[in-house]
Amino acid sequence: MKLSIVTTMYYSRNYLQEFYDRTIVVLNALKITYEFIFVDDGSPDDSLLVALQLQNSNSNIKVVELSRNYGHQRAIMTGLQQATGDFVFLIDCDLEEAPELLNDFWRKITTQPNVDVVYGVQIKRKGSWFERLSGRLFYTIISALSTVKYPANTLTARLMSKNYVDAVLRFQEKELDLWSVFALVGFNQLPLPVSKGDKGISSYTFWKKLKRALEIITSFSHRPLYLTFLLGMFSFLVALVNISVIIYKKLVLNTDVEGWTSIIASIWLVGGMILLVLGIFGIYLSKMFLEIKNRPLTVIKNVFIK
Secondary structure, three states, rough: OOOEEEEOOOHHHHHHHHHHHHHHHHHHHHHEEEEEEEEEEEOOOHHHHHHHHHHHHHOEEEEEEEOOOOOOOHHHHHHHHOOOOOEEEEEEOOOOOOOOOHHHHHHHHHHHHOOOEEEEOOOOOOOOHHHHHHHHHHHHHHHHOOOOOOOOOEEEEEEEEEEEEHHHHHOOOOOOOHHHHHHHHHHEEEEEEOOOOOOOOOOOOHHHHHHHHHHHHHHHHHHHHHHHHHHHHHHHHHHHHHHHHHHHHHHOOOOOOHHHHHHHHHHHHHHHHHHHHHHHHHHHHHHHHHHHOOOOOOOOEEEEOO
């Protein structure tokens, strides 16, 4: 039985040695055959050099160098493609997720044969009250829009069977949200509550989170397209009622109908709705445009094997 440990590197040089040392301690205790797969996601620092130095002391390390920065999730997919183990342990190497989680995950997945995936869920979401509130709102919205349950506050850290990983890799879309794919694949998945560390102020700003939320929703669900239809129907009904009231006042009550302010407000309302609908259509069309191009998910520059 073989275990693959997959992690990605981006500004990771300060964490790699400790990550490796702590993971090796767990692997030695488990007494299992293993391989490390470090994916360099175009890291601007010397993370690649540090990983290659680790490889000099351990031939079970494979280092994959991407041609540029493609993003965390695409780098993860590349790492999963390179994995050859019967089980795959996916984890970030920045130590916010403890490598020792492998102990608990391994015990669960090997003692419960019906479980295909064990993944971590934050006991308490980190960040300010606004981050926690907006996070809860996001998961509420995406759960309402999706046809499958989207697990909230999940970590990168997860232990997966090879069959499950193979199923994940069958998803070929380029504009993907990997956590949506993890949910869509199905199989028997077991969440474990764990504590997540904090390495300081995150560079993931509110606007980046908002953009990411839009990408996730439009990648995961087509229901916003149906909501635009309902929005159009609602707008039409409101306008129909308003016109009926005006006609009634003019023809039946013989009342002059005035109110340029209400006309302007109606124009702004309808115009805003039209722009909103066009914006939603535009997002989906842009995703179709990128998928039709069928560009590779990532480009591998080098694979270092010792």
